Amino acid sequence: MMAARDAREESTVTSGPPSLRLIGGRNGRGMSTIDMSIVQRAKRGDRAAFAALVDFYYARSLRFAVHMLGNGQDAEEAVQDTFVRVHGALHRYDEFDRFESWLFRILANRCRTMMGREARRSRVLVYGDLAQDRGTPPDVEAIVWREEIQAALAALPNAQREAFLLRHVEGLEYEEMGRITGAGVSALKMRVKRACEFLRLRLAEVERA
Amino acid sequence: MHDINEEGDEMISRIVAELKTLPPVPADATARVLARVDAARRSEGTSRFGRRFSISLPAAIGYAVAATLAGFLIRGAVPRHPSEPTPRGIASAPVGETLGIRTPIVPAAANTRALEEAPVKVQFVLEAPRAKSVTVVGDFNAWDGSRTPLDRDSTTGVWSALVDVHPGRHVYAFLVDGKTWTLDPNAPRTKDLDYGTTQSVLMVGMR
Numbered sequence: 001m002m003a004a005r006d007a008r009e010e011s012t013v014t015s016g017p018p019s020l021r022l023i024g025g026r027n028g029r030g031m032s033t034i035d036m037s038i039v040q041r042a043k044r045g046d047r048a049a050f051a052a053l054v055d056f057y058y059a060r061s062l063r064f065a066v067h068m069l070g071n072g073q074d075a076e077e078a079v080q081d082t083f084v085r086v087h088g089a090l091h092r093y094d095e096f097d098r099f100e101s102w103l104f105r106i107l108a109n110r111c112r113t114m115m116g117r118e119a120r121r122s123r124v125l126v127y128g129d130l131a132q133d134r135g136t137p138p139d140v141e142a143i144v145w146r147e148e149i150q151a152a153l154a155a156l157p158n159a160q161r162e163a164f165l166l167r168h169v170e171g172l173e174y175e176e177m178g179r180i181t182g183a184g185v186s187a188l189k190m191r192v193k194r195a196c197e198f199l200r201l202r203l204a205e206v207e208r209a
Numbered sequence: 210m211h212d213i214n215e216e217g218d219e220m221i222s223r224i225v226a227e228l229k230t231l232p233p234v235p236a237d238a239t240a241r242v243l244a245r246v247d248a249a250r251r252s253e254g255t256s257r258f259g260r261r262f263s264i265s266l267p268a269a270i271g272y273a274v275a276a277t278l279a280g281f282l283i284r285g286a287v288p289r290h291p292s293e294p295t296p297r298g299i300a301s302a303p304v305g306e307t308l309g310i311r312t313p314i315v316p317a318a319a320n321t322r323a324l325e326e327a328p329v330k331v332q333f334v335l336e337a338p339r340a341k342s343v344t345v346v347g348d349f350n351a352w353d354g355s356r357t358p359l360d361r362d363s364t365t366g367v368w369s370a371l372v373d374v375h376p377g378r379h380v381y382a383f384l385v386d387g388k389t390w391t392l393d394p395n396a397p398r399t400k401d402l403d404y405g406t407t408q409s410v411l412m413v414g415m416r
Contacts (some may be wrong), residue, residue, distance in 0.1 A: 047243070054239045059231040066232055076235070083242040084249060151226050168225045200220045 002191035038100055039099045043090045050090075054083050059099075060170065061107050067165050068111040070154050078114050082107045101176040108162060108180050145206075152202040156195055159183070163198070237354055237387035244352030265334045328373035329413050333359060333383075335393065338366025340385045347381025347411070349374045354384045380408040 034056050041049035061082060065075035085106050093102055153161055159181075166172045166180060167188075174185045181188065236239075290297040335344045344358040350356045351374065359368035380399060392398060394410040 050246075051239050051243060058238050059234050062232050062234060063228075063230075067228060072232075075296045076238075080238075080242055080245065087242075087246045088249065146227060149224055152224075153228070165228070168221070169228045196218070197220050199224055200218065203220060203224060204275045 019052055021122050025183065034099060036095070036099070039093075040095070043093060045096075050087060053086075053099075057103060058083075061103070064104070064107060064165055064170060066148075067153060067169065068108075068162060069114055069160075070150065074114050078107065078110045081109050085110070089150035097179070098176065100187045101172065101179055104166065104172070104176075105180040108166075112158070113164075147201075148203060155202070156198060160191045160195040160198070163188050167192050217274075237384075240384055240388050240390075241353050242344050244354050247346075248351040248353070251352075308351065328375050330371050331374045331411065331413060332359075332369055332371050333381075333393075334367060334369045335359065335383050335391070336365075336367050337383075337385055337391075340368065342386055343368040344384045344387075345370060345372065345381055346384050347408075349379050349381070354387065355356040356371075359383075374411070374413050376413045381411055381413055384409050 002187075023153075025205065038052050040048050043051050053122070058079065061079045062075055065078040066072060068080060069075050082103070086103060089106070093099070158163065158170075162181060163177065163183075166177045167174070174188050177183075177188050178185055183191075226245050304416065335343055337343055340361075343361070344354050345357045345359060346352045346354050357370055357372055359370040381393070383393065385391045392407060396409040398407050400409050
């Protein structure tokens, strides 16, 4: 397994000169957001700024893709494709739209496309690939809990899983989710509600077992 | 509509807390994105060129000869004397010639087109004794950081690889430890107009 860097809010770009240091802020729901000047620089063709965007959002994008696709390899591919598409479309990015929403719209579309492909294969759960401290003994209970959560998430209809992740894990507002998914706010609230009900029921059973 | 469990549901909170764990990101993730972006741009550039120009065979031969001469001039790669020392790090060498600059070996070809297309073995060299890995990325390998790793000489710390490159002008860079964009210290450089980044230039000529 190749070396991995930790996801972080503070990021230093080392993939091309010149180095760029950036510190993100947080939106109202506690999620990291990026300094818009970085986005503007990337839009003007600044390679280092674009690299900073990728650095900043890669881990979150990968997390969303892993949860949506349930397969680390597909998730990596989806995220890589997404950033290449983001680069190609940056000149069309409207700065009145929040960058994060725009990015997740492209990412969610990419995941949906890949889910069609994935449906032809068995779903391979990869939570074992995710963040684990390899230096400490495995917490079996924690691993089982993670796997149960992933299994429950995988059992959700795609639209419910997407809405749940965008709302509760990515911390987006319903209006933003509407722009990402193309669904109305009421429909999205219903999807989140049903997803919560399903997950609560399913995992309560696991705990009782 | 009441938004169920926005807060206050312990079970959902525990699930969300687990799902918020960020996955590890491969060290070369950003470099791979940039390499793919570069490859896409070059691909677009090539197709635009192809649409814009229709070059006759005599003109193509003329351009090829001019490019070859320009390449030798830029690199100073025309050997003035067989015993002339070799500039280190310049990416050029025929098969079997380590760090030597000679006229690249081009397989015999029946026509000019074949001559233009025949790949030439080029040796890429970088002195980086403290590096854990070195790869070369360029327009000849789609800027793919995983495709062309260099081998390390354990005694000198010099990394090298032989790569098939088609005749013509190429741009490239080394990727050290999967993330650090490193120019060839001994090759000419050019600035990418779109990104402002700098790349090393390689001219591969033909007989």
